[in-house]
Amino acid sequence: MVEPLSRRRAIEDVASDLFRERGYAATSVRDIARALSMQGPSLYAHVTSKEDVLSSIVDRAAGRFEAAADAAEARAEATRPGDPAQAIEQLVRAHVRVVTDDVGEATVFVHEWRALGPERRAAVLERRDAYEDRFRRHIADGIANGTFGMTDPAIASTVVLTTLNGVATWYDPEGRLPADRIADHLVELTLRTLEASR
């Protein structure tokens, strides 16, 4: 990780990793400070509350997922318009890229947002639902035009999204496969899961 621009951003970066490893509730403000060689209370010069740090991380991660999905759908529409398989492929690649670009941040978006207070949690839930609906919509399109076909579209969608979110759990930047290869395999597995049975 390179030297970040602002101190605030540095705090969020180490907090992402700690939240990912131990979870939000099990990570104390002093833990975050210690990882920056600071005293716990010193963080409050840059941050208004612990939950605020979590909220910022979640917001930024959500923004990255949304922007990547926007670009993916535009790309799919530009190359093979109306093709659900192409849309899903681009969405999967975009998702994997966002996760592998910053695993800590992505994990917080996938799991730790539940620790937010009720109002903020509801807002995040809404964004998550909207994001996942992109996938569901293209899956529904594919069923409608015969590209896809499965006994239960709802379960298939859930399984696909669970698989994609799971990447944040097991991806290892030092691992055997580069992010691009992982994306290739996930595209293959996803389309195989969705496509009409023979």
Place this chain on the structure above:
Amino acid sequence: MVEPLSRRRAIEDVASDLFRERGYAATSVRDIARALSMQGPSLYAHVTSKEDVLSSIVDRAAGRFEAAADAAEARAEATRPGDPAQAIEQLVRAHVRVVTDDVGEATVFVHEWRALGPERRAAVLERRDAYEDRFRRHIADGIANGTFGMTDPAIASTVVLTTLNGVATWYDPEGRLPADRIADHLVELTLRTLEASR
């Protein structure tokens, strides 16, 4: 949930649900007591520590997964010996049954065991690895004899296991589909993921 046999067991049951909803670290001993209409310290008449409760839950869940997998593999060997697809089908059904029989307990086994201390966590990790290796072994068998075939067996195994563990996240006992139907669909999706491409 019926009236449990012992007070100790009742404590573990409500703790399972709370750990599932909020996580171990975010659940206080007094939260568990309140759910039983008791005072926090009163729990210590039945329990030696908070981590001990978590440990018991994890152990019991692990035992249920292992026993179900034992029976599944025996059943597969009795009906269609040496058939990897049959073994995987039985293992998937067994896994889904264990999860749906007690979602709280299963979720704790899938996620919250990380909150255990180092020695206990290592022991659980070993059991989890052994359990997951059953799946990987049958997948490897299927590749060896041509039943299965995919570009990257390691990723395929990981995806399958992520999918199965994910059931604990989204399964809703009040939901549209009964547990048996969910198992049917997961068997279909799993085998479709694994089988040799056309």
Place this chain on the structure above:
DNA sequence: TCGTGTGCCTAACGATCGTTCGTTAGGAGG
């Protein structure tokens, strides 16, 4: 009727939590 436990209570402990506060060290600009 009388112990004798079991099951839960309240009080309280030390540790740690998130957070507020007053202050200090060091550098930039007039």
Place this chain on the structure above:
DNA sequence: CCTCCTAACGAACGATCGTTAGGCACACGA
């Protein structure tokens, strides 16, 4: 030199954490 700003410090607050200790009430066997 004086001033102001940034960045951090250490003390301390009230709340809550997991846990221990001691006592009260009610059931049951003698």
